Amino acid sequence: MPDDELILRPIGFIRTEKKPLKFDARHQPDERQAETSRLELLPGDKYQKALKDLAGFDRIWLLWWFHRNKDWRPEVLPPRGPSKRRGVFATRSPHRPNPLGITPVQLLAVKKGYLLLGPCDLVDGTPVFDIKPYIPAYDSFPEAKSGWIAEVDAALAAPPAFRVAFTEAANEHLAWLRDSWGIDFRDRMTEMLARDPSPHRTRRIRSRHGDLFDIGCGAWFAVFQVEGDLVTVRHLKPAFPLKFLTDPARPVIPDKEAQLAFRKRWPAFVD
Ligand SMILES: C[S@@+](CC[C@H](N)C(=O)[O-])C[C@H]1O[C@@H](n2cnc3c(N)ncnc32)[C@H](O)[C@@H]1O
Known part of the structure; x- marks a missing residue:
């Protein structure tokens, strides 16, 4: 040795x-x-x-x-x-x-x-x-x-700098995930966005096109917009592309069935 x-x-x-x-x-x-x-x-x-x-x-x-x-x-x-x-x-x-x-x-x-x-x-x-x-x-x-x-x-002990609101679609997606699949990251996501919604690699916040951003929450993205001190979560979408979800060589994808069901139910919200 x-x-x-x-x-x-x-x-x-x-x-x-x-x-x-x-x-x-x-x-x-x-x-x-x-x-x-x-x-x-x-x-x-x-x-x-x-x-x-x-x-x-x-x-x-x-x-x-x-x-x-x-x-x-x-x-x-x-x-x-x-x-x-x-x-x-x-x-x-x-x-x-x-x-x-x-x-x-x-x-x-x-x-x-x-x-x-x-x-x-x-x-x-x-x-x-x-x-x-x-x-x-x-x-x-x-x-x-x-x-x-x-x-x-x-800085974290200070009151949160942003207010967080949800569109009807976002509320519907979050409630469906919670009630049908037992997946509930609403509080944690709200806490993170209320503190600081700016792009951050570890917090998985990134800028998309236009004035939209997304935040990664486990196997999901929440798409949001920032106007002044207001963060509006517009909708959710699955984080994994369809080709991964349907590839039998990748058996361990978190929330796989829920992501497939989301795609079927809300195709307009998926890229
Ligand atoms: C930020 S580290 C702090 C660890 C510890 N208190 C310290 O200072 O050494 C804690 C994180 O490590 C990760 N973790 C725990 N066990 C691990 C392991 N066996 N291998 C890699 N990451 C692990 C978990 O995600 C956990 O949230």
């Missing part, structure tokens, strides 16, 4: 309901959610012994691997705030030279072979390398400055 390489082996894997790349997935654990996750340890007495004395800590650090990432970039575009690239080491982006994640997660229970955890930001199947107790006296510095994040947080 070359001197500049180190080997890490997982101690276990996260099991969670969290689906990868969901439009409404939060970027840090959302502790208002009542969700739980499990850290399933690899078999063996050694790991079970290593958990001794862990009960009693409210929180633990998980050290883990962004195993779904294949690349890294020195500068990244964070999803929140203005469209401005930041050095990756000044962010929590998954696109790192060594894609290591750290999360201070709630420890709900220590069980035989697994830990029961509170909400976390790891997708199902994520390999975990280590566990350490979270110790507020050592790990928490609430007065510490947080650079550009503080500026973005202050």
Whole structure:
């Protein structure tokens, strides 16, 4: 093994309901959610012994691997705030030279072979390398400055700069998606447009022709217009082209049946 390489082996894997790349997935654990996750340890007495004395800590650090990432970039575009690239080491982006994640997660229970955890930001199947107790006296510095994040947080704490309205068609599309397919991104999309509807790669907002824009919401686009401080969502449309939706070689397309049904029902709203 070359001197500049180190080997890490997982101690276990996260099991969670969290689906990868969901439009409404939060970027840090959302502790208002009542969700739980499990850290399933690899078999063996050694790991079970290593958990001794862990009960009693409210929180633990998980050290883990962004195993779904294949690349890294020195500068990244964070999803929140203005469209401005930041050095990756000044962010929590998954696109790192060594894609290591750290999360201070709630420890709900220590069980035989697994830990029961509170909400976390790891997708199902994520390999975990280590566990350490979270110790507020050592790990928490609430007065510490947080650079550009503080500026973005202050901007986000201000009232939203835009009002968001929906045409009759947009309302009809959103209600159909919610009632017939259980797909509901209205609140998240409204929140994003009310903050800042300007083009942004990570937020998937782009300029279309004329004065129209669209925002990507999972497998859907919402087409909108901006006049002064008013954002009007005109209609939705499926994000995947028909040739992808009907290609049997691409079996895993999110909301595939709903996208096909939308095309049939509202052909005039599809490119
Ligand atoms: C913005 S990162 C922050 C992670 C962590 N709190 C940190 O600072 O290391 C969290 C996002 O990583 C993504 N993610 C979670 N598990 C992943 C994995 N195994 N591979 C790639 N991306 C993952 C999820 O989309 C989640 O919203």
